[in-house]
Amino acid sequence: MAQILDPLPPKQSGKILCCYINATSKIQVARISNIPNWYFERVVFPGQRLVFETPRKGQLEIHTGMMASAILSDKIPCDRLMLDEPSTDEFDPDSSDGKDPFNTKPMLQLLNTKTEDTRKPLQVGSFASVD
Template sequence: MAQILDSLPPEQSGKILCCYVNATSKIQVARISNIPNWYFERVVFPGQRLAFEAPREAQLEIHTGMMASAILSDRIPCDRLAISEPSSDDLDTSSDYVDDPSNKKQIVQSISPKTGDTTKPLTIASLASVD
């Protein structure tokens, strides 16, 4: 999902959809500071994926959290983080479907039901006090 909380200034054109993943075990702060009249700063937790819209010339600064401080650990041009959005051709759901016999691979194995009694007695663990 694209970030829409802080919309770009109206004079900005050529925005791109970007994605950054925090592949570290530390909390990071992602910040764009080179675009005038626009504030973008987000906390990115370990393993979290951050999707956002930004001008093509924006640079994402990554500040890695330390005890009571943060260190600028990377500066990434947003055009390197760009992800492609599906075009209308990719989402075409017209009825021009061709039945392709090579596309009939079984994706999910069928589930065969078990026969016979599958019930088992319930064993309850109990605690006893020891003096």
């Protein structure tokens, strides 16, 4: 679910879509503080993926939570976290190969196509009493 609390400041050109994954076992706070007139701060739980939009010159700070504090553990230029955008050819239904890039697998798969009798007798184990 997208959560847009603070839209990008006006007059910002070159916005990009980015993704950060918290691959640690600790709660992290992701913050972009180098863009004037814009506040971006999100809590990222272990294993969680954060997808966000930012100006190209944004720099993501990762603060790792400890018991009563948080330590700045990384600074990542946002252009390194940019998601690859598909080219316009991939969306063109009249492209030369005629393949749909999104529907590469069949929607339904047959689970069991055997027609022979698969019934087998039930084998029951015996119990012995021990004195």
